[in-house]
Amino acid sequence: MTLSRRTILLSGAAVGAVAGLPVAAGAAAARPLRQDPFTLGVASGDPDHEGFVLWTRLAPQPLAEDGLGGMPARPVAVTWEVAADEGLRHVVRRGVAQARPESAYSVHVELGGLLPGREYFYRFRAEGYASPVGRTRTAPAPGTLPSALAMGFVSCSQYEHGYFTAYRRLAETEPELILHLGDYQYEYEKGTYTVPGGNPRDHEGPETRTLANYRQRHAQYKTDTDLQAAHAVAPWVVVFDDHEVENNWADEVPEAPDPDFLARRAAAFQAYYENMPLRRTSLPRGIDMQLYRRVRWGRLATFHMLDTRQYRDDQACGDGYKECAAAADPARSITGAEQEAWLLDGFRRSDARWDILGQQVFFAQRDNNSGPLTVTSMDAWDGYVASRDRITRGWLAAGVRNPVVLTGDVHAHWASDLKLDYADPTSRTVGSELVCSSVTSTGDGADSPTGSHPWFAFNPHLRFQNNLRGYVRTTITPAQLAADFDVVPYVSRPDAPAYTRATFVIEDRVPGLHQTYDRPPAPGARTAPGAGADLGRQTVEAETLRP
Incomplete structure (x- = not known):
């Protein structure tokens, strides 16, 4: 019987102990692992035209407080195989990697020498157990112009606030590439960040501060089968935002005074690398981690993945929405000088049809004041106005054909036109x-x-807002980029359906958004103006209208 892709990727086939599989090289004849170590699933990421990264992490007891997943205190040999077919009959590459205690038994296999623009399938084995089967792909060959790319992007998955159904619904659409734009996991202790009516689920362990804490928290998130389905269906390209460390941190400045913050940051970076399908170039070195990078999809698209946390100046005038003259200081940067120069150079060198910035915080201006003052979020690009202006002018000076910014962070769907002068609604x-x-x-x-959002009246460049949970699916072709804003009606219960709330199109060489589909709210559905990011925290970005 031939297993369908949906059966392999989404129903959990090939999970657990598999009788008759060979024991991995160097393992004891009597199997010491008495439980399935592949509880955290598999993932792939950072594709190029020759290969990608394969990832797994062994953890038979994933919620162990020491963060080591109940593994024995020794290296474990893990075999891996890559095949051209979903049944894994035509294996094209195989090898052995070591899962070591010092890296929380994570495995990163960085492959090259594969064919460009191809779909591949992969699996891991360790001491008589087999992982789920994952699907991945290589990017198209340089210089080629693919006919289309199906790419989805997501952000902000707070385990306590609901079920990860959106991940599964995205997986069911079988995208070719997924971007995660930050807040993959949250640092809070159980009960300290709650939603109205109470959290449907709870975090294990204390607020994350140590390496063991962060390893345990990542493991808890990875046990979610909806998240596992999304990781297994396509390669991911990831960047972090603030909650992978702590709320609203800025370079070496914590949210609140903390003499141990740099040790906390180093621990968070180490755990992030261990749990993501990242290349060796992103291996942390103490408090530093190289995360900004490019992923090229032939000449169709270049993804410039940014890091807007590690190099930024501290938020001007404190966090939150403020009228703040210091936000316009030309010396202030959200990217740091080196990353800014890297990005501008990338614009100048680009031959892509679409240059796409994958990044964390709102790029367009969002003024929440209907009067003469400009009151904006100090944690977003509004708090770094000159930095935003330099980037925008940089893509114009380079003649970038189609610049598109992708964003997470604010816990609501938005779409906006980008301007050089937001004070002049008639500017191009x-x-x-x-x-x-x-x-x-x-x-x-x-x-x-x-x-209907009240801010639209004094921010005419804002085109769409919706406060249901969900993700965005894009279909990128040489002629246009179409974005479907998909939503789920609830996350407080599992297994919600998903539907497209609105669709916007960007045409080649025509900056700006054109709405092609709008589904009105269902009769009797709960409706409200947008509710903002991190509601209930003392340093919130509030999406509610303020006087």
Whole structure:
């Protein structure tokens, strides 16, 4: 019988102990692992035209407090195989990697020498157990112009706030590439960040501060089968935001005074690398981690993945929404000088049809004040106005054909036109921004008629907002980029359906968004204006209208 892709990837086939599999090289004849070590699933990431990274982490007891997953205190040999077919009959590469205690028994296999633009399938084995089967692919060959790319992007998955159904619904669409734009996991102790009506699930362990804490927390998230399905269906390209360390940190400045912050940051980076399909170039060195990088999809698209946390100046005037003259200081940067120069050089060298910035925080101006003052979020690019201006002018000076910014963070869907001068609504549009809602963060949310958000009246470049949870699916072709804003009606219960709330199109060489589909709120559905990121925290970014 031939297993369908859906059966392999989404129903958990090939999970657990498999009778008759050979014992991995160097393992004891009497199997010491008495439980399946592949409880955290598999993943792939950072594809190029020759290969990708394969990932897994062994953890028969994933919630162990020491963060080591109940593994024996010794290296474990893990075999891996890559095949051209989903039944793994035509194996093209195989090898053995060591899962070691010092890396929390994670495995990163960095492959090259494969064919460009191809789909591949992979699996791991260790001491008589087999992992789930994952699907991945290589990028197209340099210089080629693919006819299409199906790419989805997500952010902000707070385990306590709901079920990760959005991950599974995205997986069911079988994208070719997934971007995660930050807040993959949250640092809070159980009960300290709650949604109205109470959290449907709880975090294990204390607030994450040590390496053991972060390893345990990542493991808890990875046990979620909906998240595992999304990782197994396509290669991921990931960047972190703040909650992978702590809320609203900025370079070496913590949210609140903390003499141990740099040790905490180093621990968080180490655990992040151990749990993500990242290349060796991103291996942390103490408090530093090389995360900004490019992924090229032939000449169709170049993804410039940014890091807006590690090098930024501290937020001007404190966190939150402020009217703040210091936000316009030309010396301030959200990227740091080196990353900014790297990005501008990438614009100048690009031959891509679409140059896409994958990054964390809102790029367009969002003024929440209807009067003469400009009151904006100090944690977003609004708190670094000159930095945003340099990047925008940089893509214009380089003649970037189609600049598009992808964003997470704010726990709601948004779409906006990008301007050089937001004070002049008639100024020309120079790009587009697509913002994905959260997977779960801030709970169920609510629907609202398109255009009803009160900020639209004094931010005419904002085109769409919706406060249900979900993700964005894009279909990128040489002629256009179409973005489907998909939502789930609730996350407080599992297995919600997903549907497209709105679709926007960006045409080649025509900056700005054109809405092609709008599904009005269902009769009787809960509706409300947008609720903001991190509601209930003392340093919130509030999406509610302020006086």
